[in-house]
Amino acid sequence: MGVVKEDALFTVRHHVTEDSLRRLEKGTRLLGAGGIGRKILTGFFVAAVVCLVLKGFFDGTAVLILSAAGGAMLLICFSVFYGLAKGWAESKQDTKRKYKENQAEYELEREYRFHEDYYEVESKYEYSRLEYQNIGRLLDMSGMFVILEKGDVIRFFMKEDVKKGDPAEFAAFLERKCETKMEHVSVG
């Protein structure tokens, strides 16, 4: 594309795979999921079990109250858990569909070249030159670097995709250039 290629400090070469897309989706979901919600749900479940166990030691009205309370809390846990599981399953299917729909685009090999004052992204049809100030957030999703740019653009690649330079040094370099901390998200 008539671009003068300077020697880069770090070079990344990759193409998007279904696995990396799934990891991104999972990481984004985990990033949004609040720990408080999980604690409330666990609390409800423990309380339900306690109610159902305690009713064995009482009789009369206490049994009725403990049964109803235990049953209601168990039901709430079941509803929320089922709702969440359904959402996760749907987003997994969505990722699969999204990958199939855009497979040609995802399979294009991209090269990222990181220089002292700017970085470049190049593929078969596209070349971009960007300043580091465009980067809003940096994420490390269990070995996958995610760069969130202004304009809602997400770029992601695995640590193994760093072909020139050390991945650990690369992460430190990005943090320094973007003046932002790398956020770590554990994706199992």
Next chain:
Amino acid sequence: MEAIFTAKTTYGENLFYHRAIAKKYDKAVAKKKSALGDLEILDLFMSVVAFGLYYFATSGMDMPTRIFQSLLAVILFTTIIRNLNRMRRRSDESNMSETALKRNAKSDLAATGQEGETCTVTFGAESMLIESPGIMTEIRYEGLERLKETEEYFMLFRSQLTIIPVEKAGIIDAAPEELAAFLEEKSGKKMEPVRKTA
């Protein structure tokens, strides 16, 4: 790059709304609504499980009370699930109303942090150059997947994920029809008008 056409586009709510409708009506198959309304077959099966769960939990009660309360539990369960399903559907752009798309355009714009920014698109012989503060992107015409036209914009789809908006009112010294014909010739794709009622 020698400019054949030049256009300036300003990022605003209107742009994001037009981008959303170009994407929305791009979907060839609209999702069919289930005969069960906001519930699905699996939800009905799970409501039976919910009945059994509550019935099991209330083992100390007499039979009619257990059955009555288990039925109430099923109603509560289906209400929760119906609302969760509704919320999920509402967040899908392909199912959004015009008003919801307009509302979303506002939050989408805020998320991009580009409000009020102007981007200049220079159309050359082989590629187009998009320049906005701190970003310069060059795209070859053969990389364009689809060309779409709304009332106020041309939406150039690099893919379903990357869309380059070109404001018709921002085209310098040329008519929108001339640019449309040029893009069709260079990309080999037809410009598709977006009909809101599709």
